[in-house]
Amino acid sequence: MLTSKNADRTDVLSLESGLRALQSSSEFRGPVEELDGHESNDHLALIYENQTEQFAAAVPFTRQGLERDERCLYIVDENSKEDVMTALREGGVDVDAALESGALTIHSKQDTYLRDGSFDPDEMIEFLSETIDAAQEEYEALRITGEMTWILGDDPEMDDLIEYEGKLNRLIPDENCIALCQYNRKRFPAEIIRDIVKSHPHLIYDGMVCQNFYYTPPEEFFGPERPDREVDQMMRTLGDRTEARTTLQARERSLRTLYDAMSDPDLSFDEKMTALLEVGRERFGLDIGFFARVDDETFEVVDVVGSHDEIQPGSVATLEDTYCHRLLGSSDPLGVTDAPSQGWKGDPAYEKYELDAYLGTTVTAGKDTYGTLCFASKDSHSGTFTDDEYTFLEFMGQWLSNELERTQREDRLAALNDLTQELMNAKTAAEVSDYVIDAASDHLDLTVASVALYDPADGSLEPEASTDHAADLVRATSAFDTGQGIGWQAFAENNRKQTLDPLRKTDEVLHPRVTEVVALPLGTHGVLLAGSTGNGGFGQANLEFVETVAGNVNAALDRANREQQLHERENRLEEQNGSLERLRRINTTIRRIDQALVSASGRAEIVDVVCRELTDAGPYELAWFAKHDPVTGELTPNASAGAKNGYLDAVHIDAGGSTEGGPPSVRAARTGTPQIVNKILEDPPFEPWRRAALSRGFHAVISLPLVHEETLFGVLTLYADQAGVFDDLEWTVLDELSDTIAYAINAVESKKALVSNEVTELKFSLSDTDNGIVELVDETGCEFAYEYAVPQANGRVRGFFTTCGISPGVVRDYVSSLPVDGLKLLSDRTEDGKQICLFEAELTSESLVDTVLAHGGRINEFQVTDDDAIVSLHVAADAEIREFVSAFKAECPAAEVTAKRTRERPERTQTEFHATLTDELTARQLETIQTAYFSGYFENPRTRTGSEIAASMDITQPTFNNHLRAAQRKLYRQLFEAKSR
Structure with missing residues (x-):
């Protein structure tokens, strides 16, 4: 300057x-x-x-x-x-x-x-x-x-x-x-x-x-001496540039060597650590390099390069007797070039190690101090350490900190995975609690943890299992006391609670000292209490990890509760009659089906798995699935399992005609309700399908329509070899299963629309004046454009749209005819003489956006002008287009398909990129950051404040801020850590 x-x-x-x-x-x-x-x-x-x-x-x-x-x-x-x-x-x-x-x-x-x-x-x-x-x-x-x-x-x-x-x-x-x-x-x-x-x-x-x-x-x-001075200047310039280039090349070699070692996937952590110490020793011109683990009192050497009698792998010393003691007392790296002249004489560290030159920096793991990275010599160092050397040291320390944090995170995730597997075997809430506390002490690095369960008999929280340190903390702080403890508050409000230095108001002293406590509700089951012993309390990463543990514990308690209820229910059924044994078996089968549905990649796989699992378990002899054509009403069998014996070839499935008569599968398709024939022989008239069924030993049948959001995907039909199988209880279970299958089909096809490389693009033209949006445009001459939709935690959809050419008041006059609730104006500006307004509203089930999302599609464009009304959307390339079109036209009868084409996405589509970025986000975090973005929270100046957005989401502003920060942090980690890897 x-x-x-x-x-x-x-x-x-x-x-x-x-x-x-x-x-x-x-x-x-x-x-x-x-x-x-x-x-x-x-x-x-x-x-x-x-x-x-x-x-x-x-x-x-x-x-x-x-x-x-x-x-x-x-x-x-x-x-x-x-x-x-x-x-x-x-x-x-x-x-x-x-x-x-x-x-x-x-x-x-x-x-x-x-x-x-x-x-x-x-x-x-x-x-x-x-x-x-x-x-x-x-x-x-x-x-x-x-x-x-x-x-x-x-x-x-x-x-x-x-x-x-x-x-x-x-x-x-x-x-x-x-x-x-x-x-x-x-x-x-x-x-x-x-x-x-x-x-x-x-x-x-x-x-x-x-x-x-x-x-x-x-x-x-x-x-007069200009030529001589020019020569002198030229020579100085040459010398300075040469020296600078030599120095730069040396730095680049050090960085390249370090980078090659650190990025080599075949090297272990210990091998990388040795390479790092070797590079640093050469870069700084010092004899030894070492990495040490420290805590409040102890210094332990982990790895060493170079020779020193007192500094060997595994050697332990009192922290106050080491050079690192002064390093940890500073926020910056510590450099000593000549210890005797810099006031180290008489210091226990100098007397013990006799190191005249020392250069060290602090290493962290997450938010907590983990240890130190140091380089030293018994001889003094010529000159002072340069800014470049300090920067290089900090770079090495940062890499080591990142590597330790990554290793710690991997170890924790592995431990969490092991815990999750163990929790699958827990049958009671007490067993779940014991598993969690054992893992917290031994593997999860949570030395202070306690699980308290809610006792409905007296309305209190009772500690079920605690680590040793947590037991003392709970007693000292009255954490679970009704009405006042931090654990009770988290349980009653169903929200996370935190407090720094929880013992500041007591005379208790705990070892180790607990600096922060967090209480996390476990649904209606109780509370998980965890304490941090780090200097600054929980870091964000550690806090998220504890939240993940709490989520897994809550899920395990839910499962254990369901399993216990199911077990009690099965015992009651077994006591009633032997036929209920079949229901227990079918429940087991349904659980297996549920697990298979989660990983299924398409409709064909779903129906194949369902048919196979149902016939494998019995008492069903035959299970088959018929695809439904929404235009002709035709049913076409395309999956089956069990004793087929040519039955499907012998039966003609005609979906035409009235709702009465015909096979149960046809009636189920026409009516949209399950059809049961518990005694085929006694159920007149004796139609051809009955003769074919009886000749193959089938005596009872149930046909279940697979319907989701008023869309019929097909019909699942089961045949049993004995009459009376499908009573009310079994019918209820199978009816719930049919809903699950229909939901799974819709979900997997929705996922395909998001991530498949090939999609089908459909364009519709809307001419229905009964449509509130078309009516608004026709009568006011404005333009309408759909911007984005954000699914909410309550299952509804928050939509954002713009109007061009009319004032907000005119739009509000038409709100009763629009498929929205709670219309809010987010911004109002003028461009090229036209007024442009951005609105937010909850979409009702009558909206086209809600219909498209519910049936596995994604809207690409929705614009309405006085000349045209166009809806462009994407569905998976192998989706049932006729089903989708039928569902769309059921909501908007006057809609006409104007274009249909199948195209491939680029190798990395915007949607895939979006899915990758948002993969770690919870549903609430995703809803929060999407709502903030489309509400103008990040604009300058802000269109809406955080408190206004929180109110629209029916949450407090601190909760909004927590969700927003968590989402931002995860997105940044995806962007920057993924890039560095």
């Missing part, structure tokens, strides 16, 4: 100010520093080759001066006064106001350089000095820029120009002035440009500000 001798000028004129002005040009680059050893740093030369380059620097230079209350003097020659004024206006300068106030003056060469008829360097310097003095009477300083092509006339001599530039270098440092001389490279001889370069400390060329190491001070440039 260029500074002046005059202290009162420091904030007025500096190269930093000019640099900020030039940065306003999109072509600018090249940060520079002040030229060491010289004072004339406010004198710049602009070397340009065309007018664009010229104005790209001169305009922001002048504008910055006007903004800083400086008087700006612009001398024209190559350009006309009008050209300059036009360029300044295009650059954001109010030229007329500046000219009228006198802040800006534009002069010709006759007004300045040739005002006495000829050019005289001394007279021009005198003129500038007087102009500077006059400017300071009203302004902070004077800023001058002049086009130097005037010198190309017949009168001035080039030597006079160079002399003038040198004298200007002497004038500028003692005055409140900054000058920019403009030289057209194409018009000046090369030797003149060469001398111009040498006479200016800073140059601007090709939009880049350059620190001029060719600069020659005036006393040297014009002195």
Whole structure:
């Protein structure tokens, strides 16, 4: 940064100010520093080759001066006064106001350089000095820029120009002035440009500000020893550049070696650690490198490179007797080049280790201090440690911290996975609690943890299992006391509660000291209490991990509760009659089906698994699935399992006709309700399908329509070899199963629409005037555009849309005819004379967006104008298009399909990228950040505040902030950590 001798000028004129002005040009680059050893740093030369380059620097230079209350003097020659004024206006300068106030003056060469008829360097310097003095009477300083092509006339001599530039270098440092001389490279001889370069400390060329190491001070440039000084300067420049390049190459080699080792997937952590210590030892010129684990009292060496009797892997010492004790007391790395002269004599660390040179930094794992990374020698270190060496050390420490955090995270996740597997075997809430606490002590690095379960008999929380330290904490803080304890508050409010330094109001002392406690509700089951022993309490990553543990415990308690209820239910059924044994078996089968549905990749796999599992378990002899054509109503068998015996070939399935008569599968498709025939033989009339069934030993049948959101995907039919199988209880279970299957089909096809490489694009034209949106556009002449939809935790959808050409009040007049609840205006602006409004609302089930999402589609475009109403959407390429179209037209009967095409997405689609980024987000976090974004929370200024958005989501602002920060942190980790890997 260029500074002046005059202290009162420091904030007025500096190269930093000019640099900020030039940065306003999109072509600018090249940060520079002040030229060491010289004072004339406010004198710049602009070397340009065309007018664009010229104005790209001169305009922001002048504008910055006007903004800083400086008087700006612009001398024209190559350009006309009008050209300059036009360029300044295009650059954001109010030229007329500046000219009228006198802040800006534009002069010709006759007004300045040739005002006495000829050019005289001394007279021009005198003129500038007087102009500077006059400017300071009203302004902070004077800023001058002049086009130097005037010198190309017949009168001035080039030597006079160079002399003038040198004298200007002497004038500028003692005055409140900054000058920019403009030289057209194409018009000046090369030797003149060469001398111009040498006479200016800073140059601007090709939009880049350059620190001029060719600069020659005036006393040297014009002195008799100029050639010798030029040679000296050239040799110094060569030497400095060579030394700098050598140093840079050494740094690059160290970085490359370190990077190669750290990024090698075949190296273990210990091998990488050894490589890191070797690189650091060589880089810093020290004899040994070591990594140590520390806590409040103990120092333990983990790994060492180099030889030292007291520093060996596994050696342990008291922390106060080590160099690292002083390091941990500082937030910065610690460097010691000569311990005796730097006050280490008598220190226990020096007496024990006798290290004259030491360089170390702190290593963390997450938010907690883990240890130290150090390099040392018994001999003193020549010179001081440089900023580059400190930076390199911090880089190594950061890598090691990241690696430790990653390893810790992997170990925790592995332990969490093991715990999850164990929890699957827990049959009671007490067993779940014991599993969690055992894992917390041994594997999850949660030395302070407790599970309390709710006792409905007396309405209290009772500790079920606790680690040793947690038991003392619960007693000391009354954590689970009804109405006041932190655990009770979390349970009653069903929300996380935290407190720092929980023992500050008690006389208790716990070992280890607990610095923060978090209580997490376990649904209606109880509370998980966890304590941190880190200096700053829980870091965000640790807090999220504890939340994940609590989520798994809650799920395990839910499952154990369901299993216990199911077990009790099965016992009751077994006591009633033997037939209920079949129901237990079918429940087991259904659980297996549920697990299979989670991983199924398509409809065909789902129905195959369902048919196979049902017939494998019995008592069903045959299970088959028929696909339904929504246009013709036809049923087509396309999956089956069990004793087929040609039954499906022998039966004609005609879906036409009335709702009465025909096979149960046809009746189920027509009515949308399950059809049961418990005694085929006794159920008249004796139709052909009955004869075919009886001849194959089938005596009972049930047909279940698979319906989701009023869309019929098909019919599942089961045959049993004995009558009376499908009583009310079994019918209820199978009916619930059919809903689950239909939901799974819809979900898997929705997922395909999001992540499949190939999608089908459908376009619909809407002409239905009964549609509230079409009615709004037709009657008001506005334009309507759907922007985005955000699924909410309550199952509803929050939509965002814009209108163009009407006021918000007009839209509200039509709200009763729109498929929305709670319409809110987010922004209102005018573009090209049209009013554009952004709204937010909850979409009702009658909205097209809700219909499309519910049936596995994703809206790509939804726009309505007075000329047309178009809906463009995507579904999976192998989705049942007729089903989808039928569902869409059921909601909007007048809709017409205008286009259908199947296309491939790019290798990495925007949707896949979105799915990858949002994979770690919870549903609530995703809803929060989407709602914030589309509500204008991140705009400047904000369209809506955090409290307003929280109110719209029916949550508190702290909860909104927590969800938002968690979502942002996860997105940043996906962006930046994924990139680094």
